[in-house]
Amino acid sequence: MPAAIETQELTKDFLVGFWRPRPYRALDGLTLSIEAGEVFGFLGPNGAGKSTTLKLLLQLIYPTNGTARILGKPAGEVEVRRRIGYLPENPYFYDDLTAEEVLSYFASLFGLRGADVARRVSTVLDDVGIAAERRMRLRGFSKGMLQRVGLAQAILNEPDVLFLDEPMSGLDPIGRRQVRDLILSLRQRGCTVFFSSHILPDAEALCSRVAIVVQGRLVANGAVSEIAEFQLTGWELVAADVNESLRSSIAGRARKVTSIGAGRFVIDLPPEVGPDRVLAELAAGGAHIVSLNPHRETLEDYFIRQVSAAAPRQTGID
Amino acid sequence: MRAMVLVAGAVFRESVRDRVPYSMVMFAILLMAASYAISQLTAGQDMKIIKDLGLASMSVFGMLIAVFLGIGLVSKEVERKSIFALLAKPVTRTQFVLGKYLGLVATLVINLAVMTLAFYAVLAFMDLTAGPEKLVWPAPALDPRLLIAILLIIAEVAVVTAVALFFSTFSSPLLSALLTLGLWTAGHFGSDLRNFGTVVDSAPMIAIARVLYYVLPNLAPFDVKAEVVHGFPVAARHVAYTLAYGGLYAGVLLTAAVAIFRRRDFK
Ligand SMILES: Nc1ncnc2c1ncn2[C@@H]1O[C@H](COP(=O)(O)OP(=O)(O)OP(=O)(O)O)[C@@H](O)[C@H]1O
């Protein structure tokens, strides 16, 4: 079985400069292979080349070099497009049409007819939570509502491969939650999902695998837990009702214990001391656990390090 | 094929919600009504004035609708990026461009049909209220030959739409509008280029004029107002040749538009 998405040395130069256009490399030799059924997170700071990659996969732009194949066929073939969905970055549709009209137009382009169109459009409107605004013109839609229309049109054809360019952008917490649930239910159905994001927790919660691009180059590719840069750097434990003997017994193993009020402490554990024994000890000593959080290097830390290590280039960072 | 018809349908639906065509059609109808008022002041000439103004306003306002909708047809989708989601659907870029063209031509046919109805209504009113001056009219008020002139206007507008669409696949709306209006003007006075040799005697200038004469659309043959208004016959061969020329010219432009559009990056 062919990989769901496969790129070979995919490269894109944009010509910049009006008088003497020079090539500017936005993507540099990207080679990736994504199996069917994977949820794949494509991470990178602003200007890293994420949207460029997605546009190449959709053949909205043509590569300077390299190839992209989807479901075993060259990207851009009409046969491929029948089976994929795409949410563009900051999606925009037709101001004068209603959500229902736009979706009906797209559904008929997918070959649905008559009552099937109306049925499918209703289903996706419900899925993305804008059923109530279906008859409203898109001119009056907020950013988050447009994002939902974008998601709705991306899943109209029950795609086998779904491309999402920053699906969480512009969404409120409920919306983010809905998108997360949507992606998980698509995965259950066997859909391959390729999404771009700046946000590691989003990727961590959903992805079987992530890749990181910085300045057009692939710098890491694997499961979040496998990528060395995201290894645990420690645990932060907050406990209440900790008596003095408990405190002193744990303080020996912790990197740091900070008091935050009557009997409450923040305990900073190094990664090699698993939290299990400490938790058991605290519980046995009559203390209560308030919270426990793993500490990793954040994606932001990682990006900043990568960007400053690479040769300086005009790249915007959030 | 179906995808192309769906794209055309979307153009049509969008134009129904656009104010530009309505206002143009309203303007044309107002002009026709105004020509009736003018005709009251000029004894005997009235019917010719009404027909002349009516056909002229159909041709000019049809052209303006073609330009104003045509230039935005493709470039608006590219600029606003609505094309991203659309081209991810099973639609080829060729179907997209041709669908846009067909949708706009269908819109124009409907708009011109509305103008035609208004035109005939003014003429019928004239016919009913006219007295003995009817005897000096060169052709009856409801002359069916007017429809030949209107058919050629539709063909001309279809050529202008192809010109506007061609420019809009690679240049900005403003530039496309200027270029299209320029070509339309040149197209109506283009026959002067052929006779350039009688005015100037510089060989390179004459050669340039010759090339321009063949490259620019020749729109003069589409204008048979004078013949129809004065009741002269319009040869069937002239109509057939002109329609074939229009079809060929539009076909070449659309082929070029598709070729350019297929290579473009959308970013
Ligand atoms: N049309 C273009 N012309 C010139 N350069 C471009 C063009 N589009 C993108 N670039 C450049 O290519 C690089 C990659 O851009 P891209 O939009 O792919 O980044 P991204 O990873 O999606 O960023 P973001 O997180 O901000 O969406 C950027 O440095 C950008 O300046």
Ligand SMILES: [Mg+2]
């Ligand atoms: Mg982007």
